[in-house]
Amino acid sequence: MNEKNGINQTYARVYNNKLVLTKLREKEMSGTLIGQELNLSNASVSSIIKDLLEKNIIKISKIESKTNVGRKQVYYTLNEDYGLICVISLSDKKARIVLSNIKEEILEDVQKEFNQYNLVTIYEMILKTKSIIEEKFKDIPLKSIIISIPGRVNDKNGQLQLSKQFDNSLFEGENNILSLFKRYFNCEVKIMNDIVLKSYGERAKGQLQNDKNALLLHIDEGIGSSFILNGKLYRGEDGYAGEIGLFRINNEYLDEIVSLRALREKLKLDSTNELITKYHQDKLIFETCNQSGRILGKLLKDIQEFLNLSKIIITGRVTFFGENYLKLITEEVNKAYKPAEINYSLLSENSDIIGGIYKAVNDLLSERSEICQPIMANER
Numbered sequence: 001m002n003e004k005n006g007i008n009q010t011y012a013r014v015y016n017n018k019l020v021l022t023k024l025r026e027k028e029m030s031g032t033l034i035g036q037e038l039n040l041s042n043a044s045v046s047s048i049i050k051d052l053l054e055k056n057i058i059k060i061s062k063i064e065s066k067t068n069v070g071r072k073q074v075y076y077t078l079n080e081d082y083g084l085i086c087v088i089s090l091s092d093k094k095a096r097i098v099l100s101n102i103k104e105e106i107l108e109d110v111q112k113e114f115n116q117y118n119l120v121t122i123y124e125m126i127l128k129t130k131s132i133i134e135e136k137f138k139d140i141p142l143k144s145i146i147i148s149i150p151g152r153v154n155d156k157n158g159q160l161q162l163s164k165q166f167d168n169s170l171f172e173g174e175n176n177i178l179s180l181f182k183r184y185f186n187c188e189v190k191i192m193n194d195i196v197l198k199s200y201g202e203r204a205k206g207q208l209q210n211d212k213n214a215l216l217l218h219i220d221e222g223i224g225s226s227f228i229l230n231g232k233l234y235r236g237e238d239g240y241a242g243e244i245g246l247f248r249i250n251n252e253y254l255d256e257i258v259s260l261r262a263l264r265e266k267l268k269l270d271s272t273n274e275l276i277t278k279y280h281q282d283k284l285i286f287e288t289c290n291q292s293g294r295i296l297g298k299l300l301k302d303i304q305e306f307l308n309l310s311k312i313i314i315t316g317r318v319t320f321f322g323e324n325y326l327k328l329i330t331e332e333v334n335k336a337y338k339p340a341e342i343n344y345s346l347l348s349e350n351s352d353i354i355g356g357i358y359k360a361v362n363d364l365l366s367e368r369s370e371i372c373q374p375i376m377a378n379e380r
């Protein structure tokens with residue numbers, strides 16, 4: 001019985017540690033305010049704060065007194081020097097290395113364009129990341145790396161199953177992306193699908209913060225999507241759910257009709273930038289792109305009838321087509337019995353970066369992490 005009580009008390013402490021960290025993630029707070037909002041005793045809050053200060057995950061942000069007498073109020077916040085988060089985005093031919101602290105404040109953002117990702121490209125990203133950290137942040141430990149990539153990523157083993165932008169050798173043998181990063185960085189490394197990370201970004205900082213049933217649709221060089229159903233991100237058995245580009249319309253994959261790559265090739269244009277510019281100038285290009293948009297809208301209308309979503313958010317460079325393109329998609333979806341609200345993302349190309357940082361901090365502050373485990377008396 002005593003052993004069971006001890007287990008229950010330990011779990012309660014871990015859970016309370018997480019609650020306190022979640023509150024401090026939102027804003028700086030005093031111990032008194034934390035206790036009031038979480039309904040914890042002064043003794044419990046004091047013990048938790050002491051643990052978290054010893055682990056260096058939080059710090060004192062200010063001490064103030066509202067009167068000249070009495071006890072001063074001590075405020076706490078997450079310690080930005082606790083550790084670095086690195087998100088590396090390898091999507092849509094533009095690579096980004098972004099470093100953040102656990103307050104989700106971006107410290108560094110480096111970008112470079114690549115036509116294809118191969119072993120040389122990945123080594124260049126690794127060396128650049130190490131260089132930035134050693135030159136600017138050598139006193140802050142790197143806690144996590146999340147690599148955002150397009151294509152099918154197996155949630156169970158991190159393997160990439162499908163992507164035209166990557167050399168196949170990067171996902172097999174000793175020189176696969178995951179092994180290379182783990183070899184050079186002493187921290188947790190994860191590979192995640194870029195659309196999944198964009199969904200985290202929209203749920204954390206974007207337009208899906210309060211939606212329990214929604215669709216995030218990314219249209220750029222290819223097409224990807226992510227469904228939020230009953231308040232949870234739906235990934236399917238292995239993490240492959242959301243490959244909306246593989247829907248077939250008149251014996252063609254949707255990706256071959258709607259993606260910017262497909263439109264660019266059909267119109268014999270040299271670049272996506274040229275496609276976007278001429279969409280606003282050339283009548284034929286305008287009508288061709290809009291026709292593909294209507295096809296997309298009709299499919300989204302069928303999905304809406306099936307899933308009864310509250311919101312559909314569109315991301316990617318297709319958003320540069322502007323309101324005309326969005327309007328005609330909306331017209332088709334509005335033919336559903338109960339239409340969904342459709343908008344372009346307000347996070348633009350930053351959504352997977354925001355989502356990656358958010359996910360990494362979530363993992364760091366989770367109940368499973370060392371941070372939330374209480375420090376025992378004999379460890380002090």
